[in-house]
Amino acid sequence: KCANRLLASSGLPLVARQMKRLDLSSIWAVMAAFEDPLPVPATEQGKPLEGAFVRGSDSLSWIGNNTAKLAGGTRNGPHCWTFLSTAGFGKRNKVPQESIPHVTAEKVKEAIFEGVELALGLQKNSLRRPFYTRVQLWGAALPTNAPGIPCIFDPRGRAGVCGDWLMGSSVEAAALSGMAMANHIGDYFQSGGGESQDEFALGLHNEFYSIEGHDVGQFPGLHS
Known part of the structure; x- marks a missing residue:
């Protein structure tokens, strides 16, 4: 809810729409x-x-x-x-x-x-x-759905989103998402940046799908 309120007036409608698709457990x-x-x-x-x-x-x-x-x-x-x-x-x-x-x-x-x-x-x-x-x-614990991508980036708004919820709900997913966001921003600015570089748009239209895991999160590599 807090993120959605902040994004409502951010001028990033595509990013805001993706955030609203996220469902969280309690x-x-x-x-x-x-x-x-x-x-x-x-x-x-x-x-x-x-x-x-x-x-x-x-x-x-x-x-x-x-x-x-x-x-x-x-x-x-x-x-x-x-x-x-x-x-x-x-x-x-x-x-x-x-x-x-x-x-x-x-x-x-x-x-x-x-x-x-x-x-x-x-x-x-x-x-x-x-x-x-x-x-x-x-109240807003862990994601029950995800777009399955490492990060979201809007080159026109020059803003991105990263977090564990994009690929699941684990510490590993959070780390990989942060690194992917950093690399993507680096590539964007190395190319010269600019609002017209739509080829750098990422995750703005991906559908969300249900994810599986423990009620307290995902633990890749752990068999239980």
């Missing part, structure tokens, strides 16, 4: 701090679990162990986790992310914790609740 994020470690299995190397995709849950798609990111983890301090919902759950429970009703936040937390219990094979309501939580809706 995902709830819950950060929680527990007094005790969660009963999760260790890795094959005997190290704490850092993160995992969740299958079979209507509400939960990903769990991440923030504490495990620290060197050696922690034995005495809080055990901090981040839980991300499924896109379907985010869509069904979407509210204005700038002003989340208390009742919605509580509903989301309980649904997420039920998903955690399911993922860990625990009985319902057996998970000890955290002493601190923070709930936030990621």
Whole structure:
């Protein structure tokens, strides 16, 4: 929405039209701090679990162990986790992310914790609740469609767009898009530039297609 508002008065109608074709998912994020470690299995190397995709849950798609990111983890301090919902759950429970009703936040937390219990094979309501939580809706989370090109460029408006959403929803896609945009702009100016160089137009008329991946993004090379 923010990008569309900025582009509305930019004088770049073709770029603005492409941006309006983009569809984004919504995902709830819950950060929680527990007094005790969660009963999760260790890795094959005997190290704490850092993160995992969740299958079979209507509400939960990903769990991440923030504490495990620290060197050696922690034995005495809080055990901090981040839980991300499924896109379907985010869509069904979407509210204005700038002003989340208390009742919605509580509903989301309980649904997420039920998903955690399911993922860990625990009985319902057996998970000890955290002493601190923070709930936030990621209203414009990840793209569900894309034009499948590395960047968009309008030589008449002398403006371009790059981002992971053009080719999917991964860190790799973001890096490749940025490099493609830089190279394209370099070629454009090396040719002398000019408003009439329509051969440098890129992605202004491409159709969008549905993309696949995890609810929390694409991970090229990862088989799960």
